[in-house]
Amino acid sequence: MNTLPEKGMSQAAISDALDAFVKDDIDWQSGRSPLYVFGTDPQAHEVGRDAFFRFYSENALGANRAFPSVKAMQEDVLKKCGALLNAPTSDGGVFTSGGTESIFLATRAARDEGRARKGIGKGGGNIVVPFTAHPAFRKAAESLDIEERRIAVDESGRADPRQMQDAIDDDTLMLAGSAPCFPYGVIDPITELGELAQRFNIWLHVDACVGGYLAPFVRDIGYPVPPFDMGVAGVASLSADLHKYGYCPKPASTLFFSSSKRADRASFKFNEWPCGSFRTPTLVGTRPAGGVAGAWAVLHHLGMQGYRDIATRVMAMRDQYVADIETVPGFGVFGHPDLAIIAFTNAQSNVFQIAALMRERGWLPGLTQEPPALHIMLSLLHETCREQYIEDLRWSTAEVAKNQAAGKAGAKAKVQY
Numbered sequence: 001m002n003t004l005p006e007k008g009m010s011q012a013a014i015s016d017a018l019d020a021f022v023k024d025d026i027d028w029q030s031g032r033s034p035l036y037v038f039g040t041d042p043q044a045h046e047v048g049r050d051a052f053f054r055f056y057s058e059n060a061l062g063a064n065r066a067f068p069s070v071k072a073m074q075e076d077v078l079k080k081c082g083a084l085l086n087a088p089t090s091d092g093g094v095f096t097s098g099g100t101e102s103i104f105l106a107t108r109a110a111r112d113e114g115r116a117r118k119g120i121g122k123g124g125g126n127i128v129v130p131f132t133a134h135p136a137f138r139k140a141a142e143s144l145d146i147e148e149r150r151i152a153v154d155e156s157g158r159a160d161p162r163q164m165q166d167a168i169d170d171d172t173l174m175l176a177g178s179a180p181c182f183p184y185g186v187i188d189p190i191t192e193l194g195e196l197a198q199r200f201n202i203w204l205h206v207d208a209c210v211g212g213y214l215a216p217f218v219r220d221i222g223y224p225v226p227p228f229d230m231g232v233a234g235v236a237s238l239s240a241d242l243h244k245y246g247y248c249p250k251p252a253s254t255l256f257f258s259s260s261k262r263a264d265r266a267s268f269k270f271n272e273w274p275c276g277s278f279r280t281p282t283l284v285g286t287r288p289a290g291g292v293a294g295a296w297a298v299l300h301h302l303g304m305q306g307y308r309d310i311a312t313r314v315m316a317m318r319d320q321y322v323a324d325i326e327t328v329p330g331f332g333v334f335g336h337p338d339l340a341i342i343a344f345t346n347a348q349s350n351v352f353q354i355a356a357l358m359r360e361r362g363w364l365p366g367l368t369q370e371p372p373a374l375h376i377m378l379s380l381l382h383e384t385c386r387e388q389y390i391e392d393l394r395w396s397t398a399e400v401a402k403n404q405a406a407g408k409a410g411a412k413a414k415v416q417y
């Protein structure tokens with residue numbers, strides 16, 4: 001049927017229909033998805049959900065004019081999260097809908113500052129990012145009419161400041177590093193990138209989307225974490241997603257700047273339409289107030305100790321996954337992941353064939369193409385399924401080895417995010 005039903009469906013019928021839709025979804029609750037959903041303890045989940053739905057109808061676009069509640073929660077979240085990431089108090093930060101929007105706004109501000117300072121016209125300028133940078137940088141660059149230069153990383157998987165330096169020219173508007181990068185989970189040398197940024201007077205963005213709300217606590221509990229935040233000299237902006245390791249409901253990300261002048265560049269101002277002055281700090285207009293309330297609630301419910309406790313569990317789990325994976329023939333973890341993202345290669349068997357078998361066993365396989373590797377972003381959802389995962393990985397690997405020895409090709413999983 002191509003039109004809506006003439007007579008609306010009852011709430012009960014809708015509920016049944018929704019249950020039917022979910023039927024074929026990946027069973028993320030059981031840890032079957034290596035990304036997309038981040039698990040926290042069930043109570044924190046409920047607290048976030050309740051707060052989200054209490055502000056189901058309010059619109060965060062109207063935070064300043066209509067909803068002082070949303071404005072207050074948003075400011076409070078940004079102040080406390082900014083302090084956690086050593087952002088200067090002069091800049092309030094921006095609450096956005098996700099990493100992609102945060103990166104877009106930072107890139108636009110860097111472009112406008114750089115073009116103005118260097119006298120570069122429309123369509124000019126470039127940004128220099130490591131090969132491992134998130135596709136959001138390319139999306140931003142393409143949309144903002146800037147060239148994006150992707151530079152090879154070193155053998156540890158980290159950005160190589162010397163090669164990045166070679167790619168800088170008079171038209172370079174921004175450098176970026178990740179903390180950590182999504183593919184390998186390693187933190188780029190932000191201090192060295194900061195030195196480069198200062199030497200050449202270029203904006204440096206730190207993409208801490210995935211690590212921003214995990215790394216400070218991992219450091220607190222005693223793991224070595226290199227400097228990566230707004231406290232590093234030369235960093236102009238930083239993105240950190242609350243809807244990842246902040247365990248807050250989607251959509252929720254934060255963006256911080258080194259000065260209020262830079263923050264001001266990121267905000268959109270307009271007055272040439274019938275209604276008069278229009279100003280938004282975000283790219284999107286209407287946005288869910290539930291995201292703001294949910295973030296406020298989860299952050300305050302967990303508190304510093306809650307985040308430290310979760311970080312302790314996540315890192316212990318990571319260590320256990322690494323140890324277990326390395327008992328499966330041929331597997332080794334790529335590089336030395338700083339946080340809870342791991343990529344693991346196999347020296348003997350085709351990992352894309354292993355991934356296809358894992359898929360048949362109900363696991364959504366995370367993959368990287370260079371090097372060919374399986375990939376997981378661990379959260380508490382992956383705690384209880386570890387033994388089953390390893391068992392299935394062992395079985396799939398043995399199966400592929402058997403097929404390879406018999407000269408059979410076997411199905412391959414495609415890398416598609």
Ligand SMILES: *Cc1c(COP(=O)(O)O)cnc(C)c1O
Nearest residue numbers: 098099100134136181182209210
């Ligand atoms: C998730 C992620 C992004 C993009 O964030 P979205 O919230 O999906 O838009 C950017 N960078 C890194 C490193 C990420 O892990």
